[in-house]
Amino acid sequence: MSERQNKEIGKRLQAARMDQGLSIDYIQEKTKIQKRYLMAIEAGQMNDLPGDYYVQSFVSQYANVVGLDSHKLLAGELQETNDNGKQSAPVATGPLPSRTTQHKQVVKESEFSRRFGKYAAYLPTIVVVVIVVVVLGTIWGMSHSGNSAQPHLTSSKVSVTDDASSSKKKQSASSKSSSSSSKEKSQKITQVGSSTTEYDLKDGPSDGSSLNIKAGTSNAWVSVSSDGTQSWMGTLQTGAAHTVKVAKGVSKVSISLGNAPQTTITVNGKKFNFNPQNDTTQTKTITLNIKD
Template sequence: MSERQNKEIGKRLQEARLDQGLTIDYIQEKTKIQKRYLMAIEAGQMNDLPGDYYVKSFVSQYAAVVGLDSHKLLAGGLQASKEAETRTENFATGPLPSRTTQHTQVRKDSEFSRRYGKYMTYVPTIIVVVIVVAVLGTIWGMSHANNANQPHLSSSRVSVTNNASSSKKKQSSSEKASSSSSKSKTQKISQVGSSTTAYTLKNAPTSGSTLTFKAGTSNAWIAVSSDGTQSWSSTLQTGTSHTEKIAKTVSKVTITMGNAPQTTITVNGKKFDFNPQNDTTQTKTITLTIEN
């Protein structure tokens, strides 16, 4: 392009920018082109740009921001572009519009592009959504029509369904009652009055109870009697244990310990706290009444 064309292109870009109230910094931010190159373009000094490729590229990007047609700019400048446009559209020659008219048209084009250009990108998406909604509506209408043509269920079938549902509810209620009953029968050992040697075992297993004795850091002598009859007697070595099975017919168990502070007792897998006061009495006899 000639120097005159370069200056005409730069002048038109500058005028379009000023008409829209835009700054060189704004153009730089949008195009990512260095400010010195943008100023060279506006001055028509295209030789300051790296090469012909960059001239076309930078002018095209600048023109896109201010709403101008880069192809017309690069095809030969403002005058040639306007003449070609007039020949194509009107098929007749006529006077070119004044510069004021040109500026007004540029301002209108730029304003339209700035206001509505961002919405044009949503047009394809809107069209797709409308098509999808139409297809779904058609499918729903066909499905609804098919359902309307199907015969209604007979009362006997509904009755069977209700009976099955009622049976499930009864079964569920029975299971809940059974679960509640089993939870309420939790083993419990309680003190008899204010005594520290008499205890009651409630809700013991119907198959009989199991007592486990263990010696602590020293030996412990222990004797067990069931309903007055001694069933086991021995000295447990440090850290050892012994399990004694109590028959389901036994109602009272007597336990005698020769080293109570160093003895622990477990009843049916749960620890039996027979010394809540933590006294240091060595010899101790306790009774455990079993209530099924």
């Protein structure tokens, strides 16, 4: 699409949102699309989105929330010229509001949006900083955990007794205990009630779980958050995979998928069937509750 077309689509979506007094945060909550992508769409900066597929997908979801016909909007704006090279008239989606009307609508924006909207440009930097802090914290925690466990292992080796018979009995008991504790329970992932997007993970590894996310025959956009903090986000190329380590102590993991039918997830080496109904919904957010 041309820059003019991108800006026209963005203006129409923004005007529809303002007409209804909706904030950009509300659109984000309803579509699960990141706020910075929604702002890029309204500004007509479609190149900031992961790819052409996501342009149409995100615009369609946005249009549906604000009550516009996404098919007419995209069909009208995407057909720029006809066979004779002349520009085709786009499908009308209603006149844009005047500058005075837009000003009145902006006043209706929520107090939160008016106060913090100016910081939106810093959001990518903040996300990167948070990810770095989480990674460093995880590394430090694993290192500290390993060091604190060492004295315990050493002390268990220096336990001796003068009675040879008693020593043999203790060694036998210790061996049985070690053998029993080494048997890990098999993890279980169960659906929460009738929900198709929320699941419970039980009897997972005690030192944290591992998620392996893989794209199928087309690219897949993925975002992973642990207890509300984003752990990883990116676009997987066709056939590519990425592993996300979930730290010990995390109770809830959210996995947002931009191309769900073409994405597979493996949890701790076992395939996770997050779409038992085999529906074709493109955008989906899966919640995984980690139970002890």
